[in-house]
Amino acid sequence: MRVNIDEIKEAGLRRSWDVAREQVDDILQGDKAGYRARGPLHVDAKLEKIDRRVRVDAHGRAELTVPCGRCLQPVSLDQPVDFELTLVPSDEYVDEPRGEHDSSTGPIGGSFEAERADEEVYTGKVVDLDPILREQLLLAVPGYPVCKDDCKGLCPVCGANLNDRECGCDRHVPDPRWAGLKNVKL
Incomplete structure (x- = not known):
């Protein structure tokens, strides 16, 4: 979704759009958890202009499916995607690292500032x-x-889903530091 800054009037600008299921899958591609979209992602946003800055308040909901990280059963999620950001023109944005500076290694400490986290x-x-x-x-x-x-x-022994039933396998893992003692004969 592209928005022309000049379209934003004093009362603000509301926009709604859908991101297709295939595009949501492309966004989530490579995620180690294995998320997949069940449907499109619908987003409602309000944009307000404050001088040359633009405040974005957006709310969306993504319908996702993913295998459980423990039992691998499919899990359906309705994941909210809500955010508020301030868009700053590049000529107004000055990135000055805080913290001490050592000329041989660069800045010491992070250049991240909490007040700029939403910009x-x-x-x-x-x-x-x-x-x-x-x-x-x-x-x-x-x-x-x-x-x-x-x-x-x-x-971990037979692969049974322990939510359905107890399998009866011995899942006790002995402490490897004591493993040598099992061969000691008294």
Whole structure:
């Protein structure tokens, strides 16, 4: 979704758009959890202009499916993708690292400032919201999804789903530091 800055009037500008299921899959491609889209991602956004800065308040919901990180059963998620950002013109944005500076190694400490955490830079008169939405979706999805908080997972011996039944396998793993003592005869 591209928005021309000049279209944003004093009352703000509301935009809604859908990101196709295939595009959501492309965004999530390479994620280690294995997320897949079940449908399009619908986004509602309000843009307000404050001098040359643009405030974006967006809300969306992604319908996703992913294998449980413990038992591998499919999990359906309705993941909210909500964010507020301020878009700053590139000529106004000054990236000065804080912290001490050592000329031989560069800045000591991080250049990240908490007050700039919700700022993005734009150039020109047109703002592309798709890369921002991509980043926010990737930040919103859980890194280790589970079907339920108390999921027991799979048996490491036979592979049975322990949520369905106990398999009876001996899953006790002895401490390897004591392994040599099992050969001691008294």
